[in-house]
Amino acid sequence: MHTKYKIFLLTTFVLFSTCLQAVILNKEEAAKADLATLEDEIELFKSINMGITLSIAHCEGNDSCKLPMEEREVQQLVKTLEYRIDSLAARQSEIDDIIGFNKVLSAYISLRDSYSSYIERIQSIVMQYRNKNDPSQFGEEPDFPVEAAIDEELLDYLNELTLFEDDELKDDEDLGDDKDFPQEE
Incomplete structure (x- = not known):
């Protein structure tokens, strides 16, 4: 209690x-x-x-x-x-x-x-x-609620993760390790 x-x-x-x-x-x-x-x-x-x-x-x-x-x-x-x-x-x-x-x-x-x-x-x-x-x-009061700032930080973080994953996928495609994949004709 x-x-x-x-x-x-x-x-x-x-x-x-x-x-x-x-x-x-x-x-x-x-x-x-x-x-x-x-x-x-x-x-x-x-x-x-x-x-x-x-x-x-x-x-x-x-x-x-x-x-x-x-x-x-x-x-x-x-x-x-x-x-x-x-x-x-x-x-x-x-x-x-x-x-x-x-x-x-x-x-x-x-x-x-x-x-x-x-x-x-x-x-x-x-x-x-x-x-x-x-x-x-x-300092200055924000133009948006503090909760919105927290949500924006979370959104920025998630966007960075998405960009990081996209970069990794591009790097994997550039390696040329595609012998396991069917060849395109």
Whole structure:
């Protein structure tokens, strides 16, 4: 089984199992959520984090890998995390459990930082992929598809073989070793 499919299945399983327990809260729910609900959401963000980590690790250095997520999707997660951090900072005076509050706040900050680093890594992977697949970096772009160039090279090679065989046949005819053949009258 391909590594890409294993990563996809693992990510799907992790997300499915955590979705049974938690969801990413909308702004209104997050503003009113208690610490236990926010901790459940943090676990979901950690699961997504693991899936992104595995996907990026699989695609780094792999020219033919297409990332299963886009930069804008990770940016949306960063925006959501930033909103959570701002929302918690605004609610700081209302929270009774300051230790739990600090734990949740630091978890959101840590996740935001890791997601931000993923954006940079995704950008570098996309740039590497574009650079390796961009024919303009090697000079002028060809007027024909690269596949056609490969086919032309093959055709030229086959033509050379045909010419070589024709030359050998002409050489054999010139030898005069035709005593085994019936004589023409």
